[in-house]
Amino acid sequence: MIRHDYSRVDPKRRANIDHKKKQFAKAEFAQQHYDHRLNFYTLPPTAEITLEEFETWAINRLKVLSELEACSFRNKSPEETAEYMTSILNKYLPLRSNTSRSQALQEERKKDHYSHYILRLAFSSTEDLRRRFSRLETMLFRLRYKEDDFKEREQFVKSLNLEWEEVGEAEKRELRDQLLAATGGKKSAAGEEQEWCKVDWERVPELVEQRRVFLRRGKAYVPQSQQMSLVVAEFTKWLDDALELTARALPRLDEDDRLAPILAHLSQSFTAPEAAYTSSDASIDGLSAIHANAIDSLSENFPLCMRNLHMNLRANSHLKHYGRLQYTLFLKGIGLSLEECIVFWRRSFKLMTDDKFQKEYRYNIRHVYGDVGGDANRRGRGYTPYSCQKILTEPLPGPGQSHGCPYRTFTPENLSALLQRVGVQDRNVLKTVREDVQKQRYHVACNRVFEYGHQREIKKVRDEGSWSATDLDTIVHPNTYFKRSWLLKHLGEGNAGMVGDDEKMEE
Amino acid sequence: MPHSTAPDPMSAGDSQTMSETTIKPEPSTQDVAMEDAPSPAGDNKAKVELEELFDDNDSDQEFPSSVPAKSEEDLSQPTTFKISDTSTFSDPDVMRAFYQRLFPFRHFFQWLNHSAVPGPDFAHREFAFTLANGALLRYQSFPTADVFRKHCIKEVPPRFDIGPVYSTNPRDRKSLRKASAFRATSRELVFDIDMNDYDEIRTCCTGAKVCHKCWTFITMAIKVVDTALREDFSFKHILWVYSGRRGAHAWVSDKKAREMDDNRRRSLAGYLELVRGGDQGSKRVSIRRPLHPHLERSLNILKEHFQTTILAEQDPWAEKSEHLLNLIPDATLRAALQKKWDSSPSRPSASKWADIDSVAKSGALSKTSRELLEAKQDIVLEYTYPRLDADVSKKLNHLLKSPFVVHPATGRVCVPIDPKRVEEFDPLGVPTVTELLKEIDEWEGEEDEKKVHDWEKTSLKPYIDYYKTFVSGLLRDEKEQMSVKREREEQHGDAMDF
Numbered sequence A: 001m002i003r004h005d006y007s008r009v010d011p012k013r014r015a016n017i018d019h020k021k022k023q024f025a026k027a028e029f030a031q032q033h034y035d036h037r038l039n040f041y042t043l044p045p046t047a048e049i050t051l052e053e054f055e056t057w058a059i060n061r062l063k064v065l066s067e068l069e070a071c072s073f074r075n076k077s078p079e080e081t082a083e084y085m086t087s088i089l090n091k092y093l094p095l096r097s098n099t100s101r102s103q104a105l106q107e108e109r110k111k112d113h114y115s116h117y118i119l120r121l122a123f124s125s126t127e128d129l130r131r132r133f134s135r136l137e138t139m140l141f142r143l144r145y146k147e148d149d150f151k152e153r154e155q156f157v158k159s160l161n162l163e164w165e166e167v168g169e170a171e172k173r174e175l176r177d178q179l180l181a182a183t184g185g186k187k188s189a190a191g192e193e194q195e196w197c198k199v200d201w202e203r204v205p206e207l208v209e210q211r212r213v214f215l216r217r218g219k220a221y222v223p224q225s226q227q228m229s230l231v232v233a234e235f236t237k238w239l240d241d242a243l244e245l246t247a248r249a250l251p252r253l254d255e256d257d258r259l260a261p262i263l264a265h266l267s268q269s270f271t272a273p274e275a276a277y278t279s280s281d282a283s284i285d286g287l288s289a290i291h292a293n294a295i296d297s298l299s300e301n302f303p304l305c306m307r308n309l310h311m312n313l314r315a316n317s318h319l320k321h322y323g324r325l326q327y328t329l330f331l332k333g334i335g336l337s338l339e340e341c342i343v344f345w346r347r348s349f350k351l352m353t354d355d356k357f358q359k360e361y362r363y364n365i366r367h368v369y370g371d372v373g374g375d376a377n378r379r380g381r382g383y384t385p386y387s388c389q390k391i392l393t394e395p396l397p398g399p400g401q402s403h404g405c406p407y408r409t410f411t412p413e414n415l416s417a418l419l420q421r422v423g424v425q426d427r428n429v430l431k432t433v434r435e436d437v438q439k440q441r442y443h444v445a446c447n448r449v450f451e452y453g454h455q456r457e458i459k460k461v462r463d464e465g466s467w468s469a470t471d472l473d474t475i476v477h478p479n480t481y482f483k484r485s486w487l488l489k490h491l492g493e494g495n496a497g498m499v500g501d502d503e504k505m506e507e
Numbered sequence B: 001m002p003h004s005t006a007p008d009p010m011s012a013g014d015s016q017t018m019s020e021t022t023i024k025p026e027p028s029t030q031d032v033a034m035e036d037a038p039s040p041a042g043d044n045k046a047k048v049e050l051e052e053l054f055d056d057n058d059s060d061q062e063f064p065s066s067v068p069a070k071s072e073e074d075l076s077q078p079t080t081f082k083i084s085d086t087s088t089f090s091d092p093d094v095m096r097a098f099y100q101r102l103f104p105f106r107h108f109f110q111w112l113n114h115s116a117v118p119g120p121d122f123a124h125r126e127f128a129f130t131l132a133n134g135a136l137l138r139y140q141s142f143p144t145a146d147v148f149r150k151h152c153i154k155e156v157p158p159r160f161d162i163g164p165v166y167s168t169n170p171r172d173r174k175s176l177r178k179a180s181a182f183r184a185t186s187r188e189l190v191f192d193i194d195m196n197d198y199d200e201i202r203t204c205c206t207g208a209k210v211c212h213k214c215w216t217f218i219t220m221a222i223k224v225v226d227t228a229l230r231e232d233f234s235f236k237h238i239l240w241v242y243s244g245r246r247g248a249h250a251w252v253s254d255k256k257a258r259e260m261d262d263n264r265r266r267s268l269a270g271y272l273e274l275v276r277g278g279d280q281g282s283k284r285v286s287i288r289r290p291l292h293p294h295l296e297r298s299l300n301i302l303k304e305h306f307q308t309t310i311l312a313e314q315d316p317w318a319e320k321s322e323h324l325l326n327l328i329p330d331a332t333l334r335a336a337l338q339k340k341w342d343s344s345p346s347r348p349s350a351s352k353w354a355d356i357d358s359v360a361k362s363g364a365l366s367k368t369s370r371e372l373l374e375a376k377q378d379i380v381l382e383y384t385y386p387r388l389d390a391d392v393s394k395k396l397n398h399l400l401k402s403p404f405v406v407h408p409a410t411g412r413v414c415v416p417i418d419p420k421r422v423e424e425f426d427p428l429g430v431p432t433v434t435e436l437l438k439e440i441d442e443w444e445g446e447e448d449e450k451k452v453h454d455w456e457k458t459s460l461k462p463y464i465d466y467y468k469t470f471v472s473g474l475l476r477d478e479k480e481q482m483s484v485k486r487e488r489e490e491q492h493g494d495a496m497d498f
């Protein structure tokens, strides 16, 4: 991991990681006292730590952030995430409340504080890293905020001195109906006692996007119950601004040759686990070269997202661009060759002239396959088929578009109708899927439908012990869905059925 | 008959992509292959490119015309060019005369510069020119209104788009040592409403056509969006512009709006977005109750349009009531209505709409009347609520066609629409470039005492007058804000210096 020669530096050689020490001259080398468990990290560290601490603390925090990220990739619900993270946090980055009266309290908080700053340095170099770091730190903050002691949390929020304008009684009365309507509240006695504050709408973008606050003249009226949103948004804003500043200060930091390599290494070990696709998905034992005209029948084995695209394509003889992109990458992933893929699209766009197809569509397909465009390095493989994670984080489709994950993009009624169309008739399954979707566990719903559609086959391979547990692991990639589905539906046709024997799917 | 020679509008969009996909860029236009924004991460960059390549932009079927090669002389003097009956708007001489005599460069400059004194808001602003061969020439910039004007007169672009203001002059972007030093810093908050998104609910026209009946969809959308932007977000300087054929754009120039990052833009667009569809022919609107005040207000604006525009004019359910039936949540009621309508399928939509309540009252309702009311509200919203091309609004660096350019397929000028008089706006009455040039020739006023601008001699005058007022309002506010800021800085001089 980390280069050891750096941690072997004489511990007497101390690293002061405060790059702003000149501005904070008075506070230099001072130990800070942490009144609160939660921290907005607005003050940079001022005391010295050893290089060894510097490294291990950073690595520990990195571990926590990576696990958090994995939770979001697996679409774990907030509750599941909290549960999963408990032991990890206890191990790597414990942070107890004041009431615990632990001896290590200050030490824990110092580690939390310093490790945050070290990673901030490591991840401020590119916009991408900054965004990712900010997203994960926000998740971590939210997690801790939720489980913080109520009283201590209140004190912490107070200490932030966030400029919240309280909504006075008169205004509350005047806007009563709108306030309640915006937050979905009932006109109950409890509603009337609710406290509200007014902030610039830009400070609560999430609440605005979901229309969960009342807006008037640029101000968002946030109820007490949504205070977390406000605090979290404030945290993100602080952090984003700080990262921006750090990025600009970075060149000066390069001068410290002891830290630079550690920082560089930290950011490298944080590379994106974006691709969840390996070439092994494209080669399926027993499935001979796929031809364009086989797609109709193979689509029985497609996950709902791709089936929906396929059905839309058949219904309209057209797909809009994100849909084509998502679908082409998937088809490439199941092993459709470039030539066959072009044939497939040409035939599918029945209403289009050859000329138009050649001019506007052919190139794009070739591009996806890496046949043209891009730089030479990329041409080898073209682009990677989208994972569930990718599909689930894309913008929602607009009218007439059909890309994305239907579990996420369809209304519950339409999702039910679609599932029934593809043969899911079991009322229980439909009901449970509906519940999954309501909890935004799209990907649990998809796996549930898979299991329902392959229950006999799954039972068979389980009973026979012919497939290992990993072969039946949760599906997080449309191409895995297809491959597993196809193999299960063709059991005993000469393929042994090993899904990912040597190449494991990354997540 | 100027329209008869209109070039066939091909499909393929407004965007940065077509040059790469449809033509071989000339050396000078190589830039078009670049992604639309600087993105420091290499991987990310490649993805952006890929998605753009795929973008045939189905929502906007406009395509620039094939204008013959341009002439090299710079005719910035008023020309001797005379419009004749055979002149068409795809003629470069016509376009040149348009840029020379009609395009309001001065106000246009001030609108983007936010001041009368040339500054980076204009100089670092990207313009993207559609060339006669269809290529898109990106990252063009101009220090002043005059240089910009000369360029347009010389090159006679059939169309140009406006991009963001960058941290440095976009023409210098390649000479920068660090790619990250070149980034988009501000641009108006923009909206794009295109009739294309209404195709499944409009019955009067299809494709690129538009008539007074379906234009009302755009009118409704402007009312709802404009009201929300002003009342909820407190924006003041909102310029609505006719897109030249069958849609409208909005440009919000308030400083606060210009400085919004993508995250804020996304959340604002999400706030306004309602009609989403991942699927065809089924329920598109699904909302919480109680209705959010913005939706309640919008519903009140739209209700009356629903009676006239939808039920009476579009009449979407005569002969086919399947979709309407699908939207009724109550099975008993649905069955009763189905029976009734099967026996008289051609019943007009207004009657069918009324049937819902009357049949429900006669006992065929198994759910509560509140549920039925809510379902009906959802239907009203599905048929009337603005359908925004939200992606356009979510990105700071999206290109959007400039106001006052000539739509290459219709010849109409992309004129501003006064939201206070949006009902009066007539897209079919918007003058075409050839008509305007004729009006100049036919003008018979006196010109001795005061110089009369050419545009004042034409029916473009009311639009430019409106624009002038709009721009001066913006500049006034901008100036005020600057002086408040300066005062504050003088008072707290030290505080900035930590």
Ligand SMILES: [Zn+2]
Pocket: B204, B205, B209, B210, B211, B212, B213, B214, B215
């Ligand atoms: Zn019409």
